[in-house]
Amino acid sequence: MLRKLSLAYVSGTVAALVACLAFWLLGRDGVTAWMEVALAPRLTHYWLYARLVFGGLCGLLLVLPVLPNRVVLRGILISLAPAAYILLVLFPQAGRGLFGFGYGALTPLLIGGLCLLWGFVAAGWYRLVRG
Numbered sequence: 001m002l003r004k005l006s007l008a009y010v011s012g013t014v015a016a017l018v019a020c021l022a023f024w025l026l027g028r029d030g031v032t033a034w035m036e037v038a039l040a041p042r043l044t045h046y047w048l049y050a051r052l053v054f055g056g057l058c059g060l061l062l063v064l065p066v067l068p069n070r071v072v073l074r075g076i077l078i079s080l081a082p083a084a085y086i087l088l089v090l091f092p093q094a095g096r097g098l099f100g101f102g103y104g105a106l107t108p109l110l111i112g113g114l115c116l117l118w119g120f121v122a123a124g125w126y127r128l129v130r131g
Contacts, residue, residue, distance in 0.1 A: 012059015015122035037104035062126045079119025
C-alpha cells in the first residue's frame with residue numbers, strides 16, 4: 001500500500017509540474033491576457049512549490065480502484081477534485097467570487113483545462129510507473 005501511495009503522490013507531483021509550466025507559459029505568452037483572464041503567474045519557487053504539493057496530494061486519488069485501466073476517463077474523473085476545490089473554495093476565499101469570475105469570464109475554462117491536463121498526466125504517469 002505504501003508503494004501505491006508513493007507512486008500516486010509522485011504522479012500527482014509530476015503532473016502538477018507539467019500543468020504549472022503550461023500555466024506559466026500561457027501567462028508569459030499572453031494567452032491568459034487574450035482570454036481576458038487576470039491570471040499570469042510568475043515562475044517562482046514559492047508559487048511552484050505550493051502547487052506541486054497540492055498536485056501530489058490530489059494525486060493520492062489515484063489509489064482509489066476506479067477505472068484502473070482507462071487512463072483518459074480516470075484522468076477526467078480525478079481532475080474534477082482539484083478543479084472543484086480551486087473554483088469553489090480557493091477563488092471565493094480570495095475574494096474573486098464563485099468559479100473565479102473576478103479574474104475573468106473564461107477563468108473556469110482555463111482552470112478546467114489545466115486540471116484536465118493535470119489529470120491526464122497524473123493518470124498516465126501512474127499507469128506507466130505502476131507497471
